[in-house]
Amino acid sequence: MQLTKLFGATALALGLTFSGAAFAEGKPVGITADLMSIKVKTVGGEEVEIKRNQDNAATINPDFAKTSRACPPFCVQPDVLADGVETIAENGILSYLEKMTSGDESILVIDSRTPDWVEKGTIPGAKNLPWTNLSPAKGATTDSIIKIMNDEFGVKLAEDMDALDVDEAVVAGDTSKVFDFSGAKTLVLFCNGMWCGQSPTNIMQLLKMGYPAEKIKWYRGGMQTWSVLGFNTVKGGS
Numbered sequence: 001m002q003l004t005k006l007f008g009a010t011a012l013a014l015g016l017t018f019s020g021a022a023f024a025e026g027k028p029v030g031i032t033a034d035l036m037s038i039k040v041k042t043v044g045g046e047e048v049e050i051k052r053n054q055d056n057a058a059t060i061n062p063d064f065a066k067t068s069r070a071c072p073p074f075c076v077q078p079d080v081l082a083d084g085v086e087t088i089a090e091n092g093i094l095s096y097l098e099k100m101t102s103g104d105e106s107i108l109v110i111d112s113r114t115p116d117w118v119e120k121g122t123i124p125g126a127k128n129l130p131w132t133n134l135s136p137a138k139g140a141t142t143d144s145i146i147k148i149m150n151d152e153f154g155v156k157l158a159e160d161m162d163a164l165d166v167d168e169a170v171v172a173g174d175t176s177k178v179f180d181f182s183g184a185k186t187l188v189l190f191c192n193g194m195w196c197g198q199s200p201t202n203i204m205q206l207l208k209m210g211y212p213a214e215k216i217k218w219y220r221g222g223m224q225t226w227s228v229l230g231f232n233t234v235k236g237g238s
Contacts, residue, residue: 026056029230031094038094040101040125042234048124050094053230063120064193064227074195077220081200084213088188090229093219096188097125108152109188111237112199113223117192121233123226127152128237131191131198134205142166145209149179153187155211156180166209175210188217193224 029052030036037051080087093109100107111122112131122128129152132138134145142163149155157166161178169175187206191198203216226233 026054029054029056032091038098040097042124043127043237046234048232048234050097050124051232053232058230061121061227064224069195071195073197075197077194077197077200079220081203081218081220082207082213085203085207085216085218086214087220088217089219089221090225090231092217093123093188093190096186096217097123100125105185106154107186107188110190110199110202112189112191112202113196114198115236117223118237119235121235122223122237123190124232124234126190126237129202131202134202136205145205149209149211152185153211154183154185156183169210170208179210181210181212181215184212184215186215186217187211188219190219190222193222194220195224196222 028036031038031050031052037049039047039049041047096107096109100109109123109126111118111126111128113122113128114130114132115128118128129148132140133148134140136142136145146157146163146166150157156179158178158180166175166178169178189199189203191200199218199222203218206216207213223233
């Protein structure tokens with residue numbers, strides 16, 4: 001993983017001049033005091049440098065400038081979504097993206113939003129899996145959810161088991177006999193922000209299916225805080 005570093009916190013504090021057009025408009029905007037950017041790969045294999053907007057006068061993307069979306073349905077999400085599911089912030093998701101780019105195939109960062117939002121911009125390295133694909137209320141079937149869990153998440157259906165067996169196990173509250181989660185990926189899910197219920201809905205559905213809570217991470221701030229902090233995006237995520 002290639003990291004572009006600043007010349008230390010001291011240089012930032014002193015306001016030293018850096019060469020290059022990126023800093024021409026003002027003081028540099030790092031991720032941390034000693035980290036300027038990271039390079040990741042998109043799901044299509046393209047290398048992208050994640051960094052923050054270098055214009056010190058930049059303002060938030062209008063798509064995320066609204067402060068008062070109607071609640072319900074756009075209510076403030078809890079700090080902790082469920083027992084065992086870790087809530088993470090920006091440095092956490094950057095760490096997972098770095099690991100993925102370094103070849104760790106046991107991690108999948110998921111943009112749970114619908115494609116129309118993703119086309120406006122998503123986090124580089126994230127894969128778009130619309131929340132509706134995992135939501136029975138939106139038409140997802142047990143068979144289609146099983147397929148996603150198998151094809152995307154590394155979960156295996158036990159031998160001689162089918163969707164009816166899964167449904168019965170879910171109702172009974174124990175899916176350990178129908179699923180093999182030993183190869184399940186660590187999933188990092190996000191959507192539009194702390195008022196968005198799409199990734200939380202998917203996480204609760206996965207937990208209902210028996211997905212190990214410790215293998216689910218939730219970027220609660222989502223695209224709202226990603227935008228607030230001036231991070232760049234890419235269009236599409238599949």
